[in-house]
Amino acid sequence: MIQQRHSQTQQLRDWAYLGMEKYFRKAIAYEQKVLTDQDPEDLHQMRVGMRRLRSAVTGFxxxxDLPPQMSNKRIGKMARILGELRDLDVLQEALQEYQPQVKAKEQPLLEKALQKLSKRRSKAFKTVKNFLKSKTYKNFKQSVNTWLQEPHYQNWAELPVNSVLPDLLLPYINxxxxxxxxxxxxxxxxxxxxxxxxxxxxxxxxxISQQGEALHDLRKQAKRVRYQMxxxxxxxxxxxxxxxxEIKQIQEVLGTIQDTLVLEAFLDEVLPSNWRQEGPGLTKLLTKQRYECWKEWYKLQQRYLNELVRQGLRQAAISPLIAIAVTENNTLVSKDLPEDMNSGKTTNHRHLHNKH
Known part of the structure; x- marks a missing residue:
């Protein structure tokens, strides 16, 4: 049945089905590995699958026509449970990456922070473990499997997907x-x-100190747009x-800035108030990483304050048949799609930006 759907994916309902199925399968594929707690990447992949499933539910x-167990709110709550543990893993990875870069006299600070982090992570993992064995989670999986076996849609779901893509994408892009x-x-x-x-x-x-929340919120919106696109x-x-x-790059640059702020807030919480004076090397590493990301953000910000770049993004979403490129002299150039578009192949073209 699934193979047949893949060969006839012209209606909007078919793309909705494929998105729901793909991300649900991705999420639950890592369930048992997450429970063994051997590799943080397993949790990361499960969380990504759950987040993308939520994006599909929201976008479509x-x-x-979904049961309550598959609501955006329910999936969001599950993703947050996984996210709390994942955030601690990110902090741990960052501290371990900084550890060999600081002098010996600062190592006790990092060791203390890692010990505190380990205790907090143990509690968070227990929460995740209990959740994955809970009746709520089992009911969720059963509901999704039932819907996938017999999906329900609104009447206009049979419209050709290309005719409604701009309507689905533009609200997020705007x-x-x-x-x-x-x-x-x-x-x-x-x-x-x-x-x-x-x-x-x-x-x-x-x-960053004054506008950190706004930048973090932009990162979240960039992620939503990227998932939908x-x-x-x-x-x-x-x-x-x-x-x-490029939107992924925006998300990653702002995400790294946010990660350093979260790490500093954690260190403020678990270490003595003078940890910055006691650990100048660590403080310098955090500040330097933020500054490097800020320079990347400066370039991206400049680009997206360009009216033609913004127009190009909107135009790219408006028609699946024509995309618009912004050239170096700020003119718009139409790019007809290659005939083998549906195979996932694309022709070579000039990059929209210089990648680092």
Missing amino acids: APIL QLLLHPAWWVGVTVEGEKIKRPTRLTLKGAESQ SLFRQHYGPVYQEYVQ
């Missing part, structure tokens, strides 16, 4: 482009946009693919 919500974090550190005088011409460590730290990648051409990759 207008055409889906929220991304209208996010206030794009204007962090920016002043507008008339029609002119002014940004700092010289990036300094002090200036970066000041902006990824659902339909094979319906679009190379320009669309480049935008997906």
